[in-house]
Amino acid sequence: MEKKFMLGNEAIARGAVEAGVKVVAGYPGTPATEIVDHCAQFPGVYAEWSANEKHAFEVAAGASLTNRRSMAVMKHNGTNAAADFLMHINFTGVRAGMVLISADDPGGLSSQCEEDTRILINSYAHLPVFDPSSVQEAYAMTKAAFALSEQTELVFALRPVMRINHAGGMVEYEATVPGDRSPEFVTDRKRFVMSAVVEKESGGELRPKMRHRWLNGKQAELKAVMEQSPFNWIEPGEGDTGFIGCGIGYAFLKEAEQIHGAKLPILKLSTLPLPEQKVLSFVKGLKKVVVFEEIEPVVENLIKKMCFENKIVLEVLGRGNYLPQEGELTANLVLNAIRSALADKPYEAAPQGKYIPARTRTQCSGCSHRGLLIALKDVVRKNGGIVTGDIGCHDAGTFEPMNLQSTIFCMGSSIPMAYGIKAAGFAKPVYALIGDSTFFHNGLTGLASAIYNAADITVIIAYNSTTAMTGFQPHPGSSSNLNSRINPMDPGAVCEAMGAKVFRCNPYSVEETIAVITEATAAKGVKVVIAEALCYLKFGRDGQISYVPKQVKVDAESCNGCSVCVRTFGCPAITIINNKAVIEESACNGCGVCVFVCKRGAIK
Amino acid sequence: MKFDLVIAGVGGQGNIVASQAIAQCAMDAGFTVVNTETKGAAQRGGSVLSHVRLADREIYSPVVPHGQADVLLGFEPLEALRYINILSKGGKYIINMAPVPTILANMGIDTYPSEQEILSEVAARGLTGYRINATQAAKELGNVLLTNVIMLGAFTAIADILPAEAILHKLLSMVDPKFHEADIRAFRRGREMIAAQL
Known part of the structure; x- marks a missing residue:
């Protein structure tokens, strides 16, 4: 065993590589981004930035079907984007071990929303989830997940939260990589063709129903695996109130226990499905349990169901009925809950703090987006137009003092929302502002929809040649991928081929940009303005600047x-x-x- | 034994380098170390908080709970105030009193609190520590980017958990040798600024 200080994301990458992962695909998204970067550094591992998370998931699945271990990496929003594929691969299962990393961001510290992807992956798709409580465990779980995936033929998911991805700790690791196996694709249409086909052997039932039955049948096997899992355990303690820590909730619970100063009965749970026998043996003799989990009451509700089915009378408290229902857990919150629960009192939320002047995010000094934002602001101030926004550094144009874009939802929403506003009859000009990486992620189909439906909008693509917000990952419009130099796909040429009228400007020249946007506004149909200038922060280091x-x-x-x-x-x-x-x-x-x-x- | 440190500052002030020097030095000394940073938008002038936790036993939470930090290094007064509740009753702060204005304060939407307001907020919590003008001292030494090294030196004057020389050597091992001379001077300057107040 070797020992090294590493970040959670490096530990996950190491666990995957030591399990023999050979194909890793992802799309950048805080807090998961660095996992792909770390995987790319290991020889013999093919790693890529896919155009979006659904495609990353599909790339990984192709590799698994070809008998090589694979991993798809994304943040929670990405798992939403990949949900369609998720709801098919759960029915087919996989061949070589395959792991999905779905990083959640409780509190939405670096996200547009907060959500619990355990619901999507386990409650909805019925696939198993590991929820790590430490950096060491993130390493161990990732590694174990590959073998279990192969054993059960199901995708295994790891759901780390930001406090795991971006925490650093000492990790003991084996530093060995298993021998490679040769790629082999065996066609098995009964499994891997998901279609409403009549299954003769099943009395003429349709395949979707048969594969659903297969997935449901797998649940007992998964429960048996989790019953034996080293990632769930019981710690004895005093009193008839028990505490259940799930994932990072366990870390905060142990921290709070130390401050509290007495040994508490603790059940550590880090797997879905739950180890039912372990849970039942823990709650025996207890009057009350408090469940600490990020973000939704998933385990809490499963335990309530388990108690109901086993005719156990137990008070089950958690995020559904006792703790705050939104936001991140903290050791202080858990400590407060321990004291309240032991005193049989309601949880008392800490009083709202006094506002301390915020440091809002803005564009960097020298950023090309600022020129584009001020130019567009000048245009809409005069013509009363509306700007729909998208994800990326330019989204800070919605804050003071720019106050430009009127909407921000999810990747690629700006374009369909813009022509939806027109479809509703809004008479003034409507602009969709989107970045280049986001355009290739989920903007292309929105643009196709707009052009196909003869919309009248102006789409502005901020083309800075990188995915800047997540730390400068390349994308299809960049001059490299993760492995080699490539010819960048020019978004302007793409839009032109799709039938849009394309205009170009350098956003550092504000007057020129105003003139170009004004000209585009006056034209009919779907117009695209390519505001092209390199990201100052990324390319300025090498002396490449667009002004x-x-x-x-x-x-x-x-x-x-x-x-x-x-x-x-x-x-x-x-x-x-x-x-x-x-x-x-x-x-x-x-x-x-x-x-x-x-x-x-x-x-x- | 446990020791919890938090460093509060603004993106670009170099608090991550300072926290890494301490974390790596602690690992060399055989401590269990856990750290994390809340940065996200740090490159773009946001608030950055680094947590460094050392102990001779297992550490669970990567985040220092409120009321538990032994030392708070405030690289900027408003950021020190923002996170002051993390400091324990017996803990000490060192605050660089040079403000970095916020965009909203520049615009007149928010009011950046006066030095007096910040100090009375801190004093109202019964907390004690040291105030220095590290930014000014760094400018006197010829480079405002030395602020974090001055703060690191100041830290070693109040915390004996790790030898000052070991932290300095760790820092030097992380930076280009052409900056070593300036860094050594800044580190010593930080120690002296606290020693003068002891």
Whole structure:
């Protein structure tokens, strides 16, 4: 055994590689992104960024059917995008061991929503889920999941939360990689062709029903596996109130127990399905249990069902009826709940804290999005148009001081929502603002739908050649994939081929961008403006920037302190000191976009 | 034995480097170490909190619970205030008193609290510690980017959990040798700034 300090995502990658994973596919998404990057560093492992999570899942499935272990990596939103495939591969099962990493983000610290993908994967698709409580366990579970997947022929899922993905800890690991096996594809249409086919041997029943029966039949096997699992255990303690820690909930429970200072009866549960006998043996003699889990009352409800079926009278408290129903667990929350439960009192939420001035996210100094946002804002201020937004760094254009996009939902929503607004009869122009990576992820089909239905909208693609928000992963519009240099797919050429009228501009030139968007607005049909400029933060390091840097200064004589530059623009390099705009030289990257903002000409 | 440290700052101030130097040094010394960072939007001027937990036994939560930190290093006063409740009653803070204004405060939507307001909020909780102007000292040493090294040096003046020299060596091993001389001076300067207040 070797020992090394590693982040949760590195530990998951290592576990997969030590289990013999050969094909890894994902789409970037906090907090799961680094898993794919780490896998790519191991020799003999094919890793890729797919265009979206559904395709990543499908790539991994193709590899599994070809007898090689595979893994699909995504965050919770991605699992939603892949849900259609999930609801088929559960019925077919897999050949070589296959693992799905579905990282949840309780509290939505880096997400547009918070959700519990255990529901999608286990309650809905009836596939097994491991919920790690530590970095060490994330490693061990990932590794174990491959063998179990192969044994049961089912996809195994790991549901780490952000506090596991992004936590660092000491990991003991084996540092061995099993021998490779040769790729082999054996056609088995009865399993891998999911269609409403009549099954003669089953008395003429249809295949979907037969495969559903197969999946339901697998549940007993899974329960037996979980009953023996080393990831669930009982810790004896004092009193007739028991505490159940699931995944990271167990970590917070143990932390709270130490502060509380007395040994509590604890059941640690990290698997779905639950180990029923273990749960029943734990609750024997207890009057009450409190379940700590992220995010929804999944285990809590299963235990209630188990008690009902076994005629056990037990008070089961948790996120459904006792603890806060939203947001992240903390050790303090758990401690508070332990004290309340032991005193037979309702859980008392901590009082709302006093507001401390927030640091809102914004575009970096020198970011090309800021030029695009201010240009588009100028256009819609004059014509009363609406901008639908999408996911990516440009989404900060919805915050103060830009206040530009009126909607943000999920990947690719901007385009169909924009023409939905027109379909409802909105007379003024509507713009969909989307990034390049998001466009290739789930924007293409929305655009096809818009063009097919003869919509009249202007789509603006912020083409900065990288997936910037998650840490600069390449995408189909970049000049490389994870393995080699490629010819980038130009989104403009793609849109043109689809039948859109395509316009181009450099967003660092604000006047030019305004003119181009205005021209596009006046044209009929689906127009696409490609606002092309490299991501400053990624490419600026190598001296590749899409503007001519200039030394921007404020002429204190001409500045009347109106602060329009701060109130409407929000570049982090500009502040107002003693009633005059000041550009902090160390923070300014010389993009010069702010020159446009000052109508007095004080910024030069 | 356990020791919990949190470092609060603004993206770009270098608190992750500082926390990694301490974490790696603690591992060399044989402690169990767990850490995490809340960063997400850090590159874009957001609030960043680093947690470093050391113990001679198992550590469960990667996040330091409220009321448990032995030391809070505030690289920026508003960020120190934001996370001050993590400090334990007997813990100590070191706050760099140079403010980094927020966008909303610049716009007049929020008001950045005065130094007096921040200090009285902290004092109202019965917490004690040290205030230094590390940003100013870093500028005097010729580079504002030395602020985190000054804060790291200051930390070693109040916490004897790890030898100061070991932390300095660990830090130097993580940075380009051409910065070593400046880093050593900044580290010593941080120690002196606290020593002057002891």
